[in-house]
Amino acid sequence: xxxxxxxxxxxxxxGLSTAYALTxxxxxxxxxxxxxxxxxxxxxxxxxxxxxxxxIYYRPGSLKARYAVEGAAEMVKFCTxxxxxxxxxxxxxxxxxREELPRLHALVQxxxxxxxxxxxxxxxxxxxxxxxxxxxxxxxVGTTGICDYGAVSERLxxxxxxxxxxxxxxxxxxxxxxxxxxxxxxGRVVRAKVLVNCAGxxxxxxxxxxxxDPGMRIVPFRGEYYELADPSLVRGLVYPVPDxxxxxxxxxxxxxxxxxVHIGPNAVPALAKExxxxxxxxxxxxxxxxAWPGSWAIARAHWRYGAGELHRSVxxxxxxxxxxxxxxxVEESDLRRAAPGVRAQAVLRDGTLVDDFLFREAERTVHxxxxxxxxxxxxxxxxxxxxxxxxxxx
Numbered sequence: 001x002x003x004x005x006x007x008x009x010x011x012x013x014x015g016l017s018t019a020y021a022l023t024x025x026x027x028x029x030x031x032x033x034x035x036x037x038x039x040x041x042x043x044x045x046x047x048x049x050x051x052x053x054x055x056i057y058y059r060p061g062s063l064k065a066r067y068a069v070e071g072a073a074e075m076v077k078f079c080t081x082x083x084x085x086x087x088x089x090x091x092x093x094x095x096x097x098r099e100e101l102p103r104l105h106a107l108v109q110x111x112x113x114x115x116x117x118x119x120x121x122x123x124x125x126x127x128x129x130x131x132x133x134x135x136x137x138x139x140x141v142g143t144t145g146i147c148d149y150g151a152v153s154e155r156l157x158x159x160x161x162x163x164x165x166x167x168x169x170x171x172x173x174x175x176x177x178x179x180x181x182x183x184x185x186x187g188r189v190v191r192a193k194v195l196v197n198c199a200g201x202x203x204x205x206x207x208x209x210x211x212x213d214p215g216m217r218i219v220p221f222r223g224e225y226y227e228l229a230d231p232s233l234v235r236g237l238v239y240p241v242p243d244x245x246x247x248x249x250x251x252x253x254x255x256x257x258x259x260x261v262h263i264g265p266n267a268v269p270a271l272a273k274e275x276x277x278x279x280x281x282x283x284x285x286x287x288x289x290x291a292w293p294g295s296w297a298i299a300r301a302h303w304r305y306g307a308g309e310l311h312r313s314v315x316x317x318x319x320x321x322x323x324x325x326x327x328x329x330v331e332e333s334d335l336r337r338a339a340p341g342v343r344a345q346a347v348l349r350d351g352t353l354v355d356d357f358l359f360r361e362a363e364r365t366v367h368x369x370x371x372x373x374x375x376x377x378x379x380x381x382x383x384x385x386x387x388x389x390x391x392x393x394x
């Protein structure tokens with residue numbers, strides 16, 4: 001009667017780590033993963049900066065803090081065991097104005113509360129790590145690293161033993177007392193005892209298809225990147241001091257596992273769930289975003305910040321000026337456009353930006369409703385959490 005025990009919707013790193021955790025926690029569990037694309041990790045997982053985050057930014061005791069710290073160590077171990085390219089590079093968080101100094105000192109305290117080794121630096125010490133970076137003060141976070149999350153996803157998929165169905169966009173979910181039946185756009189029907197929603201950008205839609213009110217909507221934000229024509233200008237990872245009022249880290253410099261240096265991202269509203277450029281507009285998805293009261297509440301609360309992000313989106317000069325705060329030697333000609341990404345940000349009805357991982361359960365169903373950065377870093381502990389909830393429904 002059942003095609004599998006647990007049906008996971010979404011072939012990104014969270015869905016695949018869930019499948020991996022399921023078969024390790026309960027050997028013999030039959031797991032199927034539905035992925036609407038023709039390959040794995042095509043969206044948030046495959047379009048991020050590849051950073052293994054330390055967990056320094058996140059509120060002590062939060063799931064993000066706990067899972068990022070655990071996940072960073074586990075991700076390095078996983079990559080080592082499976083021969084996946086990675087490196088523990090450390091990173092600098094640099095204050096460039098006096099107004100940022102109190103926030104930088106607050107990060108030092110937060111890092112220590114989260115059990116993260118942090119070293120405070122003066123201007124001369126910044127130059128020891130990054131000769132071309134300038135700032136008033138900085139902190140060095142030794143546990144930050146980089147890896148290839150696409151390769152991690154492929155290994156999780158193969159090691160899980162799960163059956164993966166590609167081109168399987170979910171259109172109908174029928175939940176019954178005995179389990180769930182899911183129909184895909186190509187007419188396939190898959191029956192399972194338990195459904196796990198790891199659909200990322202589309203998780204709110206999947207929750208509603210299952211008959212559940214998620215109490216939030218995904219508001220997509222596009223992050224645009226450039227890359228340095230001369231990657232030798234930066235040795236490692238360099239970040240600004242983030243604004244705690246907004247869930248984005250600001251424009252930063254990231255030397256990737258391929259040796260290139262990415263700069264970004266900014267954060268601008270996307271006009272579609274997969275709106276990787278201003279020309280990508282899906283009226284139904286845009287209409288759903290505009291109809292959500294929380295979207296307008298965000299706009300009212302953060303319009304000044306958003307205006308700056310939009311300016312940097314349309315003006316390469318403005319983007320370059322943001323980079324020059326950290327790396328004064330950069331000129332416009334040093335920057336080349338790179339592939340963008342879209343962040344799936346959960347927003348509540350009142351405009352609150354959900355700042356932690358968010359899980360919800362219903363009968364025979366587990367929903368992952370907020371898993372933006374640092375979800376890739378934290379994917380192994382997230383997978384165990386979600387798998388444990390799913391197994392409790394079997």
